[in-house]
Amino acid sequence: MMTKIKLPIGSLPFLREMDSRLISYNIEMTEVTGGTFWKLYTPAQIEGKEEVPQLADLSQMGSLLEIFPPADLQDQRALELAKALGPAYIRVSGSWATTTYYDLDGHTGGKVPEGFHSILTRKQWDRLLDFVKYVDGKLLISPANCDGVRNPDGTWNPEQLKLILDYSRDYGVPISAVEFMNEPNTTILGGTPSNYTPEDFSRDQDLCFRFLKENYPDILTVGPCSSGEKFSPYVGYHNLSVIPSEDLLEGCKEQADVYSYHMYNCFSERGAFLGIHWPGDKALSEEYLGIPWEAACYYKKLRDQYCPGAQMWVTESGDAGCGGNTWASTFLDVIRSADELGRFCTVTDGVIFHNTFMASDYGYLDFETHLPRPNYWLALLWNRLMGSKVYDLGQEIREGFHCYVHSRKDGKKGYAYMIVNNSPSEAALLEVPWRGTVYTLSAEYLRSPRILLNGKPLELTGTAQLPSLEGAPVEAGTLTLAPATVTFLVTD
The missing domain is CATH 3.20.20.80 (Glycosidases)
Structure with a gap:
């Protein structure tokens, strides 16, 4: 469900x-x-x-x-x-x-x-x-x-x-x-x-x-x-x-x-x-x-x-x-x-x-x-x-929705959410009342040695040059959290 x-x-x-x-x-x-x-x-x-x-x-x-x-x-x-x-x-x-x-x-x-x-x-x-x-x-x-x-x-x-x-x-x-x-x-x-x-x-x-x-x-x-x-x-x-x-x-x-x-x-x-x-x-x-x-x-x-x-x-x-x-x-x-x-x-x-x-x-x-x-x-x-x-969301942890809320690392107003959808097969729908930026970690298959950020592989270039780790902007509305993913949502 x-x-x-x-x-x-x-x-x-x-x-x-x-x-x-x-x-x-x-x-x-x-x-x-x-x-x-x-x-x-x-x-x-x-x-x-x-x-x-x-x-x-x-x-x-x-x-x-x-x-x-x-x-x-x-x-x-x-x-x-x-x-x-x-x-x-x-x-x-x-x-x-x-x-x-x-x-x-x-x-x-x-x-x-x-x-x-x-x-x-x-x-x-x-x-x-x-x-x-x-x-x-x-x-x-x-x-x-x-x-x-x-x-x-x-x-x-x-x-x-x-x-x-x-x-x-x-x-x-x-x-x-x-x-x-x-x-x-x-x-x-x-x-x-x-x-x-x-x-x-x-x-x-x-x-x-x-x-x-x-x-x-x-x-x-x-x-x-x-x-x-x-x-x-x-x-x-x-x-x-x-x-x-x-x-x-x-x-x-x-x-x-x-x-x-x-x-x-x-x-x-x-x-x-x-x-x-x-x-x-x-x-x-x-x-x-x-x-x-x-x-x-x-x-x-x-x-x-x-x-x-x-x-x-x-x-x-x-x-x-x-x-x-x-x-x-x-x-x-x-x-x-x-x-x-x-x-x-x-x-x-x-x-x-x-x-x-x-x-x-x-x-x-x-x-x-x-x-x-x-x-x-x-x-x-x-x-x-x-x-x-750390803040209290007031939501019970359950399959498909393990949500944790912190302040933003950059010190700006708003919250930083981390939502774990641990269901192996069911997506979760998240109704978001404000604009924000989404960073979703996933993989092509669970035992993959490669991790994806918003669908793109995270890989080094050269010796140790990190990718930009850019998020995707989202408007207020419904956000779909795919099965077996970790999503960070930073709100404005």
Whole structure:
């Protein structure tokens, strides 16, 4: 049944002001150092024409990974495309960061010290800092929390963190925020010492935050990096033990400045042995699209209990854990990304860190060519059109009409609407009472690697020259929203 909606005339109730760096992203520590990361899918798997081999258990996890060289953070295309997105937080973390040793003077000679799994060199970190500076980024990191950073009594030692904080500050790119560790709810996967308990985490995060507040008071403390919890019947691990965030936070004495969690709608095809996987033919469903909103509401309660008044940061966000689904690099995932952005802003102020900027199948950019994928164009258009003030449309979200309203990015009078028509087959009719400009994102087919703006392909010219991103003027009247599209409407 076709959805028909009439936009209201007059002013809308104001909800909140969002962080200007709402759209941020991850550059995984393993991208900086080089090392293992998720294997790339084959073209046939991306098209949905080839099955992804399934694993039996965790012992086979290594077969999902391959070794990659360090990301080319000096590549001009990557630099220009990151800069075009605008100011962002850049998170350097991931499970790999938990076991990485900072060798900023070369004293190891490339030999990994006992208690660590990898090394970060000065040259590698310099390139990352240069990248952050060029794109007007702010840096969020997670330090090591492995056997190699233990005091004799087993507590966490801040020496490695101090080293990288001081070095980055002296280089001219100070670190803005620290998240103590990556995904402490599943320490079995994260590289912490064996038998690391919730009490150990609370003690060590307190040590870290106290150290920062006493010595680096301008640095934001971020935590606990919640993940893996069954906040909805539509998500969760099958058999893996997950520590509840309440158990991690109950013993903490130092309150974080920012509450953080991770948000993946499911496990990817290759990670389906770990937990719930959603197939591609359900990627437009109300249940699937509602998962990030359920997460935001769930963690908002914990934020209010343990960090009242703090922002919420989704320090990793993507369609699926374990490197993304086969369709992560296609237009199909734009519907989810758009809806997560819009609905998150109705719940809380904060930041969403897309995982990743240019690694694996869920990256904004292709790993090899650094050409932008469909989700990059969505982020770019959002940042060009949607202002930081959020308003309440007063309309229920339903299939065919997920509508979110912000101020205009240019500061002019009027509103910027983003309407997601998630119906795979039905158009929606939108009655618009004023003139405006329309920008509709679509694709020739859902798993297309190419995205269209008002029917025309969005493509770079030269190294990194962006197209004009021009909208189409519309008069007051009825606007037809095609199935499986994201439409931005900027009103006069």
